[in-house]
Amino acid sequence: xxxxxIAAIIGLIIAIGLILLKLNPVYSLFLGAILGCLLGGASLxxxxxxxxxxxxxxxxxxxxxxxxxxxxGVMMESGAADSIAHAIVNKLGNAQAILSLALSTMIITxxxxxxxxxxxxxxxxxxxxxxxxxxxxxxLLVALSGGGKAGNVISPNPNTIAAASGFHTDLSKVMIAxxxxxxxxxxxxxxxxxxxxxxxxLVKDSDIQSKTISxxxxxxxxxxxxxxxxxxxxxxxxxxEILHVSFLTNFKVDAMYVLPIASIIGAxxxxxxxxxxxxxxxxxxxxxxxxxxxxxxxxxxxxxxASNLSKAVVSGISTIGISGTFLAPISGILMGAAIGSTxxxxxxxxxxxxxxxxxxxxxxxxxxxxxxxxxxVIDQVPQGNYFHITAQSMxxxxxxxxxAVPFEACVGLTMTIVATIMYGIL
Numbered sequence: 047x048x049x050x051x052i053a054a055i056i057g058l059i060i061a062i063g064l065i066l067l068k069l070n071p072v073y074s075l076f077l078g079a080i081l082g083c084l085l086g087g088a089s090l091x092x093x094x095x096x097x098x099x100x101x102x103x104x105x106x107x108x109x110x111x112x113x114x115x116x117x118x119g120v121m122m123e124s125g126a127a128d129s130i131a132h133a134i135v136n137k138l139g140n141a142q143a144i145l146s147l148a149l150s151t152m153i154i155t156x157x158x159x160x161x162x163x164x165x166x167x168x169x170x171x172x173x174x175x176x177x178x179x180x181x182x183x184x185x186l187l188v189a190l191s192g193g194g195k196a197g198n199v200i201s202p203n204p205n206t207i208a209a210a211s212g213f214h215t216d217l218s219k220v221m222i223a224x225x226x227x228x229x230x231x232x233x234x235x236x237x238x239x240x241x242x243x244x245x246x247x248l249v250k251d252s253d254i255q256s257k258t259i260s261x262x263x264x265x266x267x268x269x270x271x272x273x274x275x276x277x278x279x280x281x282x283x284x285x286x287e288i289l290h291v292s293f294l295t296n297f298k299v300d301a302m303y304v305l306p307i308a309s310i311i312g313a314x315x316x317x318x319x320x321x322x323x324x325x326x327x328x329x330x331x332x333x334x335x336x337x338x339x340x341x342x343x344x345x346x347x348x349x350x351x352a353s354n355l356s357k358a359v360v361s362g363i364s365t366i367g368i369s370g371t372f373l374a375p376i377s378g379i380l381m382g383a384a385i386g387s388t389x390x391x392x393x394x395x396x397x398x399x400x401x402x403x404x405x406x407x408x409x410x411x412x413x414x415x416x417x418x419x420x421x422x423v424i425d426q427v428p429q430g431n432y433f434h435i436t437a438q439s440m441x442x443x444x445x446x447x448x449x450a451v452p453f454e455a456c457v458g459l460t461m462t463i464v465a466t467i468m469y470g471i472l
Contacts, residue, residue, distance in 0.1 A: 048352065048353065049354070051353050051355035053085040054082050054353035057082015058346060058349075059078075061075045061078025064078065071339050072341065074342070079097055079346045080093055082353075083097070086349075088352075096349060100344045100397070104343065107208045107211045110301050110302050110305075111204045111336055111340065112330065112333060113305045113306050114204065116326055117305045118159055118163070119326055120329065121158055121159050121273070122329075124269075124321070126264055126268070126269035126272060127154045127157075127164070127269075129264045129269035130153060130157070131150040133266045135147065135150055135171055135175065143181060145236050147186065148190070148235045151164050151189075152194065152197035154197065155196075156200050156201045157201065157277070158273060160203060160336070161432065164194050168190055169440055172189070176249045177254060182244060182246040183441070186440065188235065188450055192235025192236075192239065192453075192454060195422045196231035196457070197228065198422065199228050199231070199461060200221045200228045202277075204336050205418055208393050209392050209417055210414055213413050213417075215414060216298070217280060218284050220418070223411050224418065226464060226468065227464040230461060231422075231458070234456060234457050242453065246449065253441045264316060269316070271315045272311075272316070273308075273312075276304055280301065283297050310322060336389060339387065340389065340390065346394060347394050348397075350394065359373070359376075359402075360373060371406055372470070373403050374417050374466075375420035377395040377403070378395050378417040378418065378423070379423045381395045381398075382422065382423060382424050382425040383427060387425060388421045388422055395417045400413075409469065411469070412468075415465045415469055416465045416470060419465040423455050424451075424458070426450075426451055
């Protein structure tokens with residue numbers, strides 16, 4: 047039995063509505079999935095089968111996200127991420143304030159810190175620099191968010207892990223393939239933030255924390271050990287393919303192993319070995335909500351997969367005359383706008399439209415990059431946590447925070463267009 051795409055859409059709308067009504071996102075997604083199945087004519091037994099099948103499909107991603115939590119815990123709790131941010135800002139100075147802030151958030155996100163946390167880390171520095179350089183909070187937020195989006199498509203974060211897992215390809219290959227779109231996103235971020243740096247409210251004294259710079263920052267060379275080790279291990283196999291060295295090519299170590307191992311070694315070399323248990327606990331706490339939401343997203347993905355929604359979308363695209371190549375970015379954009387979470391959007395897009403996307407002849411790596419960049423276009427909507435976390439980090443009202451959404455969308459759209467040209471058209 048195939049569930050009607052209309053019922054699947056209704057289930058998705060119900061889930062979004064419940065999230066907006068402040069019901070726990072996990073329960074919202076489950077209820078939306080259940081009601082969508084029942085409205086589509088599925089029996090109670092069939093509904094459970096659809097939900098469990100959907101949640102089982104994301105377990106590989108969930109395990110890798112839990113592994114990524116170890117890396118995030120070490121980078122955040124040890125102060126390594128703060129050290130990297132301060133080093134970049136201090137090096138470039140106020141003359142290149144917008145570039146330094148965007149680059150800081152990009153790099154911190156790229157080395158495995160989740161994008162909301164990366165913004166929280168850099169925000170106090172941004173407010174201090176912004177007040178001195180007379181840059182508006184709107185411009186500062188666009189710089190941080192845009193830089194974070196650019197870093198997010200090349201990082202071992204949940205969204206990249208979900209994209210790689212969804213299309214059954216290597217995480218490292220997806221990270222490498224997203225590099226040029228990410229650089230274009232960074233360039234667009236700096237351009238937009240520079241244009242609007244006098245638009246909106248300026249930073250006030252009350253916005254700045256009394257202490258924005260730690261007195262005990264880890265030396266930069268130590269702070270870089272963990273991310274460099276993790277990325278180096280992930281890149282061994284792709285580098286082997288490029289150099290045609292078989293033993294390197296066959297060194298396929300999954301992120302599930304690489305990220306915790308690099309985190310433990312990095313903590314030891316930073317002299318933080320006695321805090322490893324604490325870092326692992328904090329890292330697990332950081333990713334628990336993400337994993338729970340991924341499970342809820344799996345339920346919705348099960349509903350959509352059991353429906354004929356993907357066929358309806360493909361048919362609609364064909365009727366309009368749009369090339370099937372654009373299914374990958376379009377699915378990412380639609381799911382990102384619906385859910386307000388990059389990782390959840392990628393889960394839904396890959397689970398629901400994955401086979402149809404690959405049937406267009408696009409490579410699995412190209413499809414992963416296009417879906418992921420598409421998911422960054424409108425993922426900063428009010429029904430998502432990212433919207434509110436970033437608003438609080440910059441002491442902005444909901445009205446002022448909404449003003450940044452179109453500018454952030456331009457950054458995501460830039461990366462999506464570049465990725466589509468590179469992997470879908472050329």
